[in-house]
Amino acid sequence: MAEKYDLVILGAGTGGYVAAIRAAQLGLTTAVVEASELGGTCLHRGCIPSKALLRSAEVYKTVKQAEDFGVKTEGSSLDFPAVMKRKDDIVSKLHQGVQGLMKKGKIDVYKGFGRILGPSIFSPTPGTISVEYEDERENDMLIPANVIIATGSRPRTLPGLELDEEDIMSSNGALQLSALPASITIVGGGVIGVEWASMFIDFGMEVTVIEYAGRILPTEDEDVSKEMKKALEKRGVTIYTNAAVRPESVTKSSDGVKASFDHDGEEHSITSDKLLVSVGREASIQNIGVENTDIIVENGTIKVNKHYQTKESHIYAIGDCIGGMQLAHVASHEGIAAVNHIAGVEAHAVDPDMTPRCTYSYPEAAAVGMTEEQAKGAGFDVKVGKFPFSSIGKALVHGDASGFVKFVSDKKTDDLLGVHMIGPHVTDMISEAALAKLLDAASWEVGAVIHPHPSLSEAVGEAALAVEGMQIHG
Numbered sequence: 001m002a003e004k005y006d007l008v009i010l011g012a013g014t015g016g017y018v019a020a021i022r023a024a025q026l027g028l029t030t031a032v033v034e035a036s037e038l039g040g041t042c043l044h045r046g047c048i049p050s051k052a053l054l055r056s057a058e059v060y061k062t063v064k065q066a067e068d069f070g071v072k073t074e075g076s077s078l079d080f081p082a083v084m085k086r087k088d089d090i091v092s093k094l095h096q097g098v099q100g101l102m103k104k105g106k107i108d109v110y111k112g113f114g115r116i117l118g119p120s121i122f123s124p125t126p127g128t129i130s131v132e133y134e135d136e137r138e139n140d141m142l143i144p145a146n147v148i149i150a151t152g153s154r155p156r157t158l159p160g161l162e163l164d165e166e167d168i169m170s171s172n173g174a175l176q177l178s179a180l181p182a183s184i185t186i187v188g189g190g191v192i193g194v195e196w197a198s199m200f201i202d203f204g205m206e207v208t209v210i211e212y213a214g215r216i217l218p219t220e221d222e223d224v225s226k227e228m229k230k231a232l233e234k235r236g237v238t239i240y241t242n243a244a245v246r247p248e249s250v251t252k253s254s255d256g257v258k259a260s261f262d263h264d265g266e267e268h269s270i271t272s273d274k275l276l277v278s279v280g281r282e283a284s285i286q287n288i289g290v291e292n293t294d295i296i297v298e299n300g301t302i303k304v305n306k307h308y309q310t311k312e313s314h315i316y317a318i319g320d321c322i323g324g325m326q327l328a329h330v331a332s333h334e335g336i337a338a339v340n341h342i343a344g345v346e347a348h349a350v351d352p353d354m355t356p357r358c359t360y361s362y363p364e365a366a367a368v369g370m371t372e373e374q375a376k377g378a379g380f381d382v383k384v385g386k387f388p389f390s391s392i393g394k395a396l397v398h399g400d401a402s403g404f405v406k407f408v409s410d411k412k413t414d415d416l417l418g419v420h421m422i423g424p425h426v427t428d429m430i431s432e433a434a435l436a437k438l439l440d441a442a443s444w445e446v447g448a449v450i451h452p453h454p455s456l457s458e459a460v461g462e463a464a465l466a467v468e469g470m471q472i473h474g
Helices: 014-025 040-045 047-064 080-104 191-202 222-234 328-343 372-377 393-398 430-438 443-448 458-466
Strands: 002-010 030-034 108-111 113-116 129-132 140-149 153-155 183-187 206-210 238-240 243-245 251-253 256-263 266-272 274-277 281-283 315-317 357-359 364-369 382-388 404-410 416-423
Touching: 002 014, 002 113, 002 328, 014 030, 014 040, 014 080, 014 328, 030 140, 040 047, 040 080, 047 080, 047 191, 113 140, 140 328, 183 191, 183 256, 183 266, 191 206, 191 222, 191 357, 206 256, 206 266, 222 238, 222 364, 222 372, 222 404, 222 416, 256 274, 315 328, 364 430, 372 382, 372 404, 372 416, 382 458, 393 458, 404 443, 404 458, 416 430, 416 458, 430 443, 443 458
Parallel strands: 002 030, 002 140, 030 108, 140 315, 183 206, 183 274, 206 238
Antiparallel strands: 113 129, 129 140, 153 281, 243 256, 251 256, 256 266, 357 364, 364 416, 382 404, 404 416
């Protein structure tokens, strides 16, 4: 069967389904092709399930500290199967919501594997989509005027290290644990590795992190990295930086998983019940028919212009498959921008400098814009304002006064270059800084905003004032 559409989207993750909704709003006949489930990695194997587990870990940690708040909780314990059920229930509810949005937008959903065909009897140009099914059904042929590739990414592993998703896992396997192991080694101390380390230590496990770079969270501001390392180590996480795991050394036995790694010129080895590999993600563009087009692939990702067009101007690509920040909210906004361009509506590309990035560990970390090191490297003469949560009343009331807010500004123009936070609920506070960046606000303008008292957001205003040494409570 052949069906014509204004737009067909390969992949119904956060980027793909949001693009489909926007296309429907603009009156485009739209279909999505998804081999797995609507919502993609973020909903089923990433953002949402991991944050559900992190929340359970936070509650468990809080219960263990309840006496600090004058609350006695004798006999409390962790019911891990119930933790996993809660995670699955949240995912299921949100999945139903996405299904409802597709129906509301009259968006056709094809559950199968979509492959781009070259010029054929259906179209003189590449872009016809063949939808292949696992059962014996005949392929559907979709003939779109435009295509958006939104096929996302998958966990990367170290060369030569095979994942079995049971003992040697990616985040996919970790999200399906049936029971908590006593110990785990996490290879990689970036955002995902730090989140898992925070979660597992709060669940009561023995946790070791091995990071190749000189510090954990190596892409974040150095002050944030140092604070995060201090917080994790205080709770019992063992962290090695400047350390390289030898993939060929990883072996399984009845004692667990053994791995050797080089650290400060010496070889070390560690044995734990499980090994979690968290070394980034790679684009999922295999076997989707890119070779049938003139689309350019560079360093494993699809090359696009500022409108997210590939070399085939009617074929767009968004999200993790084009590299970049590889964040769910980035994919969503790229999808909207691509659809706007298709429909002839004013479109704004995602600006990484304006895009917030978050780490949902305990403590949380969040940032937008350049780090202090990046700003100096770009030639800016910077001035910095920094304010601790320990001077914020609401943080003390909350029971967690660790961390800080840091503003990085241009000394010459007072332009805001970056904002960095680590502490309680900062992932809910970073949007104020992102708005300030979008509006090209100066630090004094953020400081002039009246922040309610008591609130954690007071730290934002105080840090902004601290750029000129005008903070009130510090």
